[in-house]
Amino acid sequence: MLDWSIIIHYFPFLFKGALLTLQISVISLILGLAVGLAAALSILSHNILLRWPARFYVWIIRSTPLLVQLFIIYYGLPQFGIDLNPFWSGVLGLALNTGAYNAETIRAGILSVPKGQVEAARSLGMGSSLTMRRIVLPQAMRLIIPPLGNNFIILIKDTSLVSTITLVELTLTAQRLIGSTYKPFEMYLMAAVLYAVLTTGSSLLLRQFEKRALKGAAA
Amino acid sequence: MSANNAFATHEGAMIDLRGLRKSFGSNEVLKGIDLTVQRSEVQVLIGPSGSGKSTLLRCVNHLEQPSGGQILVAGELVNRSDLKPRAFQRHLNRIRTHLGMVFQQFNLFPHKTVLENVVEAPVQVLGRSKDEAVADAEELLAKVGLADKRDAYPVSLSGGQQQRVAIARALAMKPSVMLFDEVTSALDPELVGEVLRVMEDLAAEGMTMMVVTHEMGFAERVGDRVIFMADGNIVEEGVPAEIFSHPREERTKRFLGDILK
Ligand SMILES: Nc1ncnc2c1ncn2[C@@H]1O[C@H](COP(=O)(O)OP(=O)(O)OP(=O)(O)O)[C@@H](O)[C@H]1O
Ligand SMILES: [Mg+2]
Numbered sequence: 001m002l003d004w005s006i007i008i009h010y011f012p013f014l015f016k017g018a019l020l021t022l023q024i025s026v027i028s029l030i031l032g033l034a035v036g037l038a039a040a041l042s043i044l045s046h047n048i049l050l051r052w053p054a055r056f057y058v059w060i061i062r063s064t065p066l067l068v069q070l071f072i073i074y075y076g077l078p079q080f081g082i083d084l085n086p087f088w089s090g091v092l093g094l095a096l097n098t099g100a101y102n103a104e105t106i107r108a109g110i111l112s113v114p115k116g117q118v119e120a121a122r123s124l125g126m127g128s129s130l131t132m133r134r135i136v137l138p139q140a141m142r143l144i145i146p147p148l149g150n151n152f153i154i155l156i157k158d159t160s161l162v163s164t165i166t167l168v169e170l171t172l173t174a175q176r177l178i179g180s181t182y183k184p185f186e187m188y189l190m191a192a193v194l195y196a197v198l199t200t201g202s203s204l205l206l207r208q209f210e211k212r213a214l215k216g217a218a219a
Numbered sequence: 220m221s222a223n224n225a226f227a228t229h230e231g232a233m234i235d236l237r238g239l240r241k242s243f244g245s246n247e248v249l250k251g252i253d254l255t256v257q258r259s260e261v262q263v264l265i266g267p268s269g270s271g272k273s274t275l276l277r278c279v280n281h282l283e284q285p286s287g288g289q290i291l292v293a294g295e296l297v298n299r300s301d302l303k304p305r306a307f308q309r310h311l312n313r314i315r316t317h318l319g320m321v322f323q324q325f326n327l328f329p330h331k332t333v334l335e336n337v338v339e340a341p342v343q344v345l346g347r348s349k350d351e352a353v354a355d356a357e358e359l360l361a362k363v364g365l366a367d368k369r370d371a372y373p374v375s376l377s378g379g380q381q382q383r384v385a386i387a388r389a390l391a392m393k394p395s396v397m398l399f400d401e402v403t404s405a406l407d408p409e410l411v412g413e414v415l416r417v418m419e420d421l422a423a424e425g426m427t428m429m430v431v432t433h434e435m436g437f438a439e440r441v442g443d444r445v446i447f448m449a450d451g452n453i454v455e456e457g458v459p460a461e462i463f464s465h466p467r468e469e470r471t472k473r474f475l476g477d478i479l480k
Contacts, residue, residue, distance in 0.1 A: 119282055120326035124340035125316035138330045
């Protein structure tokens with residue numbers, strides 16, 4: 001049977017862990033979008049000095065485990081004098097990781113915009129960055145937003161790996177409480193419920209955002 | 220500013236193509252085209268599919284990069300090779316503001332309303348004030364008979380309406396030359412007339428125009444000169460009455476015979 005008194009007693013601790021998980025997720029989301037957009041535009045650029053490093057970045061991130069990436073940042077980088085605390089190590093690792101997946105999503109979205117749109121803009125004297133910003137990206141958004149939302153849900157769940165670099169977020173909070181309560185089922189169950197709340201809440205928010213973004217331009 | 224004045228005051232040909240060549244890989248699509256368009260002239264390009272009409276038009280505003288020859292617009296060389304990439308891009312952007320283009324597939328911006336489509340480039344490229352651009356746009360939309368559609372999205376318009384918006388969008392830049400590439404080919408037959416009428420009005424106002432079309436009635440009525448192209452060459456050119464009633468070249472006769480059947 002579930003020990004409800006334990007659950008009620010320790011819920012506030014786990015809730016605090018969940019807040020940290022949310023915080024790290026949102027910061028990584030924002031940085032990951034910026035990195036993803038920059039990488040996508042670089043990959044589509046004619047300049048090989050941009051294209052080549054960006055392709056390498058996406059490839060290396062997508063072909064290695066997030067856990068190893070986090071270890072390299074947190075345990076490896078201090079060797080070179082780059083000593084980030086667990087929070088920023090986690091944010092950096094997660095942002096770089098989700099950024100690579102975002103780059104692929106954004107790139108595909110940009111390529112889905114018909115060539116005629118770019119030609120129409122260019123024939124009006126719009127330069128390449130103006131065309132990208134005002135014509136291509138807004139249209140690509142329609143295709144990009146749902147899979148980016150999906151990447152965000154994955155990101156929220158991936159934050160649990162940051163527990164391995166000693167950041168006391170939701171998962172590590174649960175683990176630590178098990179040490180004192182010997183109630184692994186209750187603790188992990190609470191963590192699971194809180195993750196589900198975070199991901200489901202985000203999904204609902206994203207759906208609202210999607211609806212707003214798609215309004216008018218239903219084509 | 221001086222460059223703008225050149226478009227308004229230039230006395231020679233508005234468009235002057237000299238030995239224009241274009242290849243896609245080993246496929247030579249334009250084989251040395253010489254052609255001039257005078258101010259207020261309406262030139263109609265006709266010819267079989269694949270003869271290079273679209274490619275020619277798209278070289279004029281450098282949507283296609285020519286492989287050889289010269290393109291002069293209002294006396295200014297378009298395909299300059301002396302500029303660094305950035306400067307060349309600025310040069311192209313500036314010249315393109317004087318060359319309106321209308322496409323077969325309309326290419327309206329689907330995420331913008333009709334009005335937003337028309338004011339986009341005047342505001343973003345020319346830096347006109349929003350109010351001024353909107354006033355201009357409303358006038359242009361009235362001119363193409365779509366004043367009441369200003370807040371509609373392109374997807375809700377018929378093909379003919381979309382194409383008239385596309386013409387208004389190009390005209391909003393106050394271009395010196397308009398390029399039309401088979402702008403009625405994607406339309407249902409009953410919608411062709413409304414678009415051709417707008418073009419005819421433009422011609423009557425003295426707009427310089429290059430028109431690729433299969434509408435021979437329009438070519439005959441509105442064109443000042445007809446250019447017949449085949450296999451990347453100009454086979455024959457002349458005033459419409461002459462070309463349509465007394466074509467000299469065998470190739471022209473065959474084409475006109477096929478199309479007027
Ligand atoms: N981007 C491209 N890449 C490769 N080949 C091309 C490209 N654009 C056009 N071509 C080729 O160039 C030739 C001329 O094409 P173009 O579109 O200029 O002909 P057109 O006279 O406009 O024909 P249509 O009446 O069918 O529009 C064709 O053989 C075509 O396949
Ligand atoms: Mg064509």
